Amino acid sequence: MEKLKDLLLKVQKGELSVEEAMKFLRDLPYEDLGFAKLDHHRALRRGVPEVIFCQGKTPKQVVRITERMMQKGTNIMGTRASLEIFEEVEKAIPEAVYYPEARIFAVIKEPVPKNKGLIAVVSAGTSDIPVAEEAAVTAELFGNNVERLYDVGVAGIHRLFMNMEVIKRAQVIIVVAGMEGALASVVAGLVDKPVIAVPTSVGYGANFSGLSALLTMLNSCAGGLTVVNIDNGFGAGFAAHQINKLGGQVE
Structure with missing residues (x-):
């Protein structure tokens, strides 16, 4: 306009x-x-x-x-x-x-308005980082502050619990996980903020190129968990931006 x-x-x-x-x-x-x-x-x-x-x-x-x-x-x-x-x-x-x-x-040709809130991008494993980075960079380019918390999956859940301060500061949380995709349910069960789950194609044969993680996330018993498509870091970053900008912009 x-x-x-x-x-x-x-x-x-x-x-x-x-x-x-x-x-x-x-x-x-x-x-x-x-x-x-x-x-x-x-x-x-x-x-x-x-x-x-x-x-x-x-x-x-x-x-x-x-x-x-x-x-x-x-x-x-x-x-x-x-x-x-x-x-x-x-x-x-x-x-x-x-x-x-x-x-x-x-x-970047035009200044991008900065949103107030923080978006946390959490990955279950190091192998999930490419998809997590797609989400994180997308959110950053759209004007959001982003913090990353990588390799804190359920195989060593203490790693997540010892870094909960990052998640609790966030207004929106993106959780990226392959294999069985359980991390999204765990995180969503611990916070009162929107959680966007991203299943990845990381995993062995019965992972079905991410389908097992997708189905786990879709069937989560943690209420309010939102799920995007397999490996769709961009979609998660965009959705997190749309939520976060509702909190207002930096003056």
Whole structure:
């Protein structure tokens, strides 16, 4: 909405022609690149711009999308981005930043409002960290304070109990776990804050690539536990951001 106000002001001042303004407005709902239709309207609807899911796209396609979003002056975030894809993006946009564990790249053009509350990201094991980092980096890029607590799964539950101060400070908690996925139920049974569970595909054969953890979390007896899809750290980070921003922003 602020961008629209700025646009109208520029037209009134003669800094922008009516034709140029019409061209901008024509692409505002979405821009058709042939292989992709960029949703430039998403920030107005949802508070954050469209995020590029890089998996399955070619480096050339990701670069083209990133360049078009850059021209609109929006912040850019790409998830499931391989190093190969990032290296191509970096050639076109040197200010792009890569988070290798999370497989995320970002270009921050506009200041991001900071939310007051804390989001805690908890992983059961070290093997769950890539998914946990996807959640943590997503939440941070959306303007949230994040604390990480990794490798505190039920196989050594004392590790969790000895670090409960981190969890108790949080307004929202993301719990990432593979194998049987029990950690989410344990954490949800100890706190009065929203808990978002992320099952991971970490585990042996009967884990069924994360299905066992997903079913455990969906069948949790801890009331109020919310579950996202297998390995969906981005979805958890986004959901935690939406909850946390209800607590207000830093002045």
